[in-house]
Amino acid sequence: MKEIELKNENKIPALGLGTSGLKGKECTEVVKQALELGYRHLDTADMYGNHQAIARALNETDIDRDQLFITSKIQSQDLEYKQLFKSAARLLTELDLKYFDLLLIHWPNPDIPVEESLKAMQELKADGRAINIGVSNFTIPLLKEALDAYPDLITVNQVEFHPTLYQKELLDFAFKNDVILTAYSPLAQGEVFNNSVLKVLGEKYDKTPAQLALRWLIEKNIAAIPRASSKEHLKNNLDVFDWNFPVEAAREMELLDQNNRLIDPGYPDFD
Numbered sequence: 001m002k003e004i005e006l007k008n009e010n011k012i013p014a015l016g017l018g019t020s021g022l023k024g025k026e027c028t029e030v031v032k033q034a035l036e037l038g039y040r041h042l043d044t045a046d047m048y049g050n051h052q053a054i055a056r057a058l059n060e061t062d063i064d065r066d067q068l069f070i071t072s073k074i075q076s077q078d079l080e081y082k083q084l085f086k087s088a089a090r091l092l093t094e095l096d097l098k099y100f101d102l103l104l105i106h107w108p109n110p111d112i113p114v115e116e117s118l119k120a121m122q123e124l125k126a127d128g129r130a131i132n133i134g135v136s137n138f139t140i141p142l143l144k145e146a147l148d149a150y151p152d153l154i155t156v157n158q159v160e161f162h163p164t165l166y167q168k169e170l171l172d173f174a175f176k177n178d179v180i181l182t183a184y185s186p187l188a189q190g191e192v193f194n195n196s197v198l199k200v201l202g203e204k205y206d207k208t209p210a211q212l213a214l215r216w217l218i219e220k221n222i223a224a225i226p227r228a229s230s231k232e233h234l235k236n237n238l239d240v241f242d243w244n245f246p247v248e249a250a251r252e253m254e255l256l257d258q259n260n261r262l263i264d265p266g267y268p269d270f271d
């Protein structure tokens with residue numbers, strides 16, 4: 001599996017399993033299956049309500065902890081300094097882990113200065129409870145504010161990114177500042193399967209639209225965290241590394257952007 005190097009020289013596996021919407025027994029079974037197939041990077045969040053289900057899967061595997069990369073996220077209402085420690089401690093207990101590989105601010109909160117949250121997160125990093133720190137859903141101005149306050153701390157910005165939402169400016173800004181993007185909803189929540197260009201390219205090169213979308217991201221050094229619930233989908237999404245990405249497909253996919261944002265609660269102002 002390809003890994004992407006972060007500014008602190010740690011690495012993030014380029015493909016992970018998104019787990020929003022997966023809960024209880026189904027979540028445990030899907031995570032176990034994913035680990036058996038070779039997934040090592042799991043993406044969760046307090047908000048998904050599945051930490052304990054993921055912990056059950058992790059406790060049943062004999063994969064060494066240092067081979068796994070587990071990301072979770074602090075909810076925006078828990079970003080005040082003291083509350084952030086409480087939240088992080090609860091999340092670790094729920095996950096039955098000693099540390100997060102990556103801890104993110106799930107969503108910026110306009111009422112809590114980002115420096116305050118990052119100060120707490122830096123302390124969590126210093127005492128080993130988080131190996132890497134990042135943010136999610138940060139626009140260029142918000143990312144700039146975070147980087148101005150803690151230039152070395154922010155390694156990742158997890159944002160919606162797929163061929164029909166090609167956030168090139170944000171990607172360029174992140175690249176210049178040594179921040180890696182992780183693409184959430186990399187399959188546009190299933191919309192890639194109805195995209196006529198991706199369907200034609202898929203048939204031509206014997207790849208699924210999911211495989212093309214994921215490889216398009218990975219070629220840009222963006223990590224991707226597709227959610228999948230069946231073995232077939234899990235396998236299909238993992239099989240994106242050992243083939244040549246056709247130049248023509250890459251070229252055509254550059255033209256698919258429609259600013260097609262699927263998740264937009266109003267803050268921050270994405271446009």
Ligand SMILES: NC(=O)c1ccc[n+]([C@@H]2O[C@H](COP(=O)([O-])OP(=O)(O)OC[C@H]3O[C@@H](n4cnc5c(N)ncnc54)[C@H](OP(=O)(O)O)[C@@H]3O)[C@@H](O)[C@H]2O)c1
Nearest residue numbers: 018019020184185186187188189190226227228229233236
């Ligand atoms: N930071 C944030 O604010 C944020 C926001 C949204 C999402 N996320 C993260 O990003 C992850 C992924 O995003 P998402 O769940 O919104 O959408 P997504 O990964 O773009 O799409 C998931 C959908 O695609 C289907 N699918 C997956 N692989 C497939 C394949 N090979 N063939 C056919 N269908 C396939 C899934 O169906 P099945 O389930 O039936 O396999 C599911 O319906 C989330 O789970 C979460 O971890 C983060």
